[in-house]
Amino acid sequence: MILLILLTLLGLLSSGLETRKCSVSENEQSSVTYLLRRMLSSYNPDDIPNPSILLALRLARDHNLKIEKEMIEKLKEDAVFRDQINVTFSSGQVALSVLALQASCSDPQNVLAWNSSVDLVDLLQRKYNEELQNIQNHGYPITNYYQLGLDVLALCLQNVKPDVSPLLVPTCKPTQYYHGNQFSVDTASVAVLGMVCVKNRTDLNLKERLKIKLSLFCLMEKMRKEKTSGMIGNIYSTGLAMQAFFESDEFYIPLFWNCSQTLHKVLGEIPLGTFDNPMAASQITPALEGKTYLDVRGKNCAADKDNLMISTTVPAPMSPPTNITVTYTVTEGVNNTFSDSTIVTVPEGSVFLTVMEKAQELNSIKFSFTVVSSSWGPYVNSVRGVAASDKDRTYWQLLSGTTPLPQGVGSYKPSNGERLVVKLSIY
Numbered sequence: 114m115i116l117l118i119l120l121t122l123l124g125l126l127s128s129g130l131e132t133r134k135c136s137v138s139e140n141e142q143s144s145v146t147y148l149l150r151r152m153l154s155s156y157n158p159d160d161i162p163n164p165s166i167l168l169a170l171r172l173a174r175d176h177n178l179k180i181e182k183e184m185i186e187k188l189k190e191d192a193v194f195r196d197q198i199n200v201t202f203s204s205g206q207v208a209l210s211v212l213a214l215q216a217s218c219s220d221p222q223n224v225l226a227w228n229s230s231v232d233l234v235d236l237l238q239r240k241y242n243e244e245l246q247n248i249q250n251h252g253y254p255i256t257n258y259y260q261l262g263l264d265v266l267a268l269c270l271q272n273v274k275p276d277v278s279p280l281l282v283p284t285c286k287p288t289q290y291y292h293g294n295q296f297s298v299d300t301a302s303v304a305v306l307g308m309v310c311v312k313n314r315t316d317l318n319l320k321e322r323l324k325i326k327l328s329l330f331c332l333m334e335k336m337r338k339e340k341t342s343g344m345i346g347n348i349y350s351t352g353l354a355m356q357a358f359f360e361s362d363e364f365y366i367p368l369f370w371n372c373s374q375t376l377h378k379v380l381g382e383i384p385l386g387t388f389d390n391p392m393a394a395s396q397i398t399p400a401l402e403g404k405t406y407l408d409v410r411g412k413n414c415a416a417d418k419d420n421l422m423i424s425t426t427v428p429a430p431m432s433p434p435t436n437i438t439v440t441y442t443v444t445e446g447v448n449n450t451f452s453d454s455t456i457v458t459v460p461e462g463s464v465f466l467t468v469m470e471k472a473q474e475l476n477s478i479k480f481s482f483t484v485v486s487s488s489w490g491p492y493v494n495s496v497r498g499v500a501a502s503d504k505d506r507t508y509w510q511l512l513s514g515t516t517p518l519p520q521g522v523g524s525y526k527p528s529n530g531e532r533l534v535v536k537l538s539i540y
Contacts, residue, residue, distance in 0.1 A: 134359045135372035136403030137380070142174075144383045145401050146421070148394040149173055153180050153423050155391035161191045163488050164209035169395035171216035171412070172404045178419040185217045186226070192233055193226040204240035205260030207233055208267035212406060215270060218414035222271070234271045237264060241275060248279055253506070257540075258289050259300040265307030269314070270410050277311050280304045281324055285331040292540045295517060298339050298346025299396075301332045302353035306406055309360045326364075333357070333364040340370065343378030347519040348387055351379060352397035356405040376401070390524045392489045434460040437529035441472045443480060443496050446536040447507055451497065453479045461529070465511060466491055466522040468533055482535070490523035496535055510538040 137145055152166045162184040170181055192210055195202045211221040211233050221233040241264045244254040254261055261279050268275040279289065290301045311317070312325045336354060339346045345354035358370055379397060388394045399405060436458050444452035457471045472480040481498065484491040493509040494501050501508045511518040511525065512534040518525050527533055 134403045135376050137376070137401050141380060144380055145173070145398055146175065147383065148388055148398050148401075149175060149421055150424055151389055151394050152391045152398075153177055153421070156180055156184060158183065158187070162187050163392065163395070164188060164206070164213040165488060166391055166395045167213040168209060168216055168406070168409070169398045171213065172399045172402070172406075172408055174402055174418070175421040176417045176419055177421040177423065178417060180423075181217070185214070185219060188213060189219070189224050190226040192224050193229050193231050196231040196236070197227070197229060202236070202240075203256050203260060204237065204244055205256055205263045207237040207240055208260065208263035211237055211267040211271065212263075212409055215267075216409040216412055218412060234268070234273065237267060238273060238275075240264070241268065245276060245279065254279065255503075257300070259297070259303055262300060262303030262305075262307045266303060266310055266406060269307060269310035270407070274314060274316060275307075275311065277308055277325060280308055281328045282331045283324065283327065285327075285334075287332060287335055290332070290335075293538060296335060296339060296346075298336055298350035299353045301336055302350065302357040303406075305329060305332055305336075305357040305361055310407060329361055330364045333361050337365055337369045343371075343374045345375065348379070348382055349393055349396070349519045351375060352400045355400035359400070359403070359405050360407060390490060390520070393520075393524070434462050437461050437463075437527070439468055439527050439530070440532040441468050441480070442532065442534045442536075443482075444534065444536045445497075445499060446510075446538050447505075450499075451479075455480065462526055464523055465518075465520075465525045465527060465533060468527060469493075469522060469535070484522065487521075489521050491521065493522055493535060496537070499537060501537075506540050507537055508540055510534075510536045512536060 149170065152170055155166065156162060167181070167184045167188060170176065170184075188210060194200070214221040214224065214233070222235070224231050224233055241261070244256065244261055244264065247253070247255045258279065265275045265277055265280060282290075287296070287301065290297050290304070308325050308329055312322060312329070317325075336345060336357065345351045345358075355372070355375060358365070358372070379401065382388065388397050399408075437460075438456060438458045440454055441457045442452065442454040455472050455475055457468050457475070459467050459471055466484070469480070469482055473482065479497065481496070482493060483495045485494045486492070493511070496509055511522065513527070514532050514534070
């Protein structure tokens with residue numbers, strides 16, 4: 114372990130080795146096309162575009178330039194509008210907008226719409242400083258470390274030298290990358306991308322560079338241990354993790370990761386509908402084509418191919434589904450003030466949210482809940498009147514038995530006999 118760290122700091126670990134990137138073959142490109150069409154079809158001109166989806170579309174080989182242009186303009190209008198009326202705009206949202214605009218060859222420092230303009234890079238710098246101040250005052254950021262990783266990456270790609278201290282792991286104990294007792298691979302992945310960008314700057318002193326290199330080694334070593342059957346973490350964190358492995362090949366030994374195995378694991382999941390959620394698709398498609406978020410720098414938009422049409426194929430009629438029965442439990446796991454269960458029957462193929470709605474019909478007091486919209490779909494923000502709280506660091510966790518679910522209530526499809534749990538937890 115100590116020898117590996119020394120080799121990493123000296124830059125000798127991957128000496129003479131090529132970057133270990135892999136991507137789909139031409140015969141496999143149809144899988145990427147399917148996901149790109151899923152993302153394009155999710156665009157609604159009446160809604161605010163998801164910058165993560167736009168970012169993925171812009172990094173792709175194939176494009177529908179008409180829809181992408183509409184999304185770019187809508188994103189600009191939303192940014193200016195939010196700035197004018199001072200609507201809440203988290204640091205991570207700003208960072209993703211900066212990345213999406215940079216990938217669109219639009220200047221995020223001069224976003225024009227509604228006869229006005231906003232400098233998103235300056236806004237991001239201010240919001241990131243507020244995050245740093247909150248860590249200093251309270252020990253944690255306003256948002257979370259995933260968003261801080263995005264902040265560092267977006268600022269660095271705009272040639273701003275951000276303070277990376279919140280992302281560093283000087284003792285190789287990445288406590289800030291845990292949610293409860295679960296290591297967050299996607300949080301570590303965006304942090305790796307951000308620190309790799311900063312590491313490559315020419316204005317770092319030796320001490321700064323060594324601190325970043327040590328942290329990158331420690332995070333990649335931890336992520337290496339999260340590999341299972343081709344996945345890194347779970348299937349939904351694998352796309353971002355692939356990007357991190359692509360960009361940090363000097364911080365792990367080649368035998369530690371088989372890129373082709375991971376690629377084929379992901380490709381095997383696409384026909385199963387695993388990435389049909391547009392947000393899930395947006396986080397896997399760049400890696401499938403060997404791209405990372407760092408590729409927004411130097412993007413040549415003039416070379417974009419306008420060759421991606423949205424499929425208008427009408428699905429074949431489906432036979433009536435059979436029913437499944439699940440056990441549904443709501444439990445307040447912080448102060449243990451309540452825990453109630455019921456048996457729910459729903460059509461096979463229903464999502465978790467349908468189970469919750471059916472339980473609420475059975476007992477509108479014990480199983481009442483509310484959801485809010487998020488980039489991943491509906492998000493449970495209260496159950497039985499008890500709301501999740503950023504201040505108290507609580508959230509409503511979704512589980513199958515005792516296992517945390519990698520999908521949200523609008524995507525996860527339970528099986529017959531499964532035990533579904535919604536539990537108030539601390540992160």
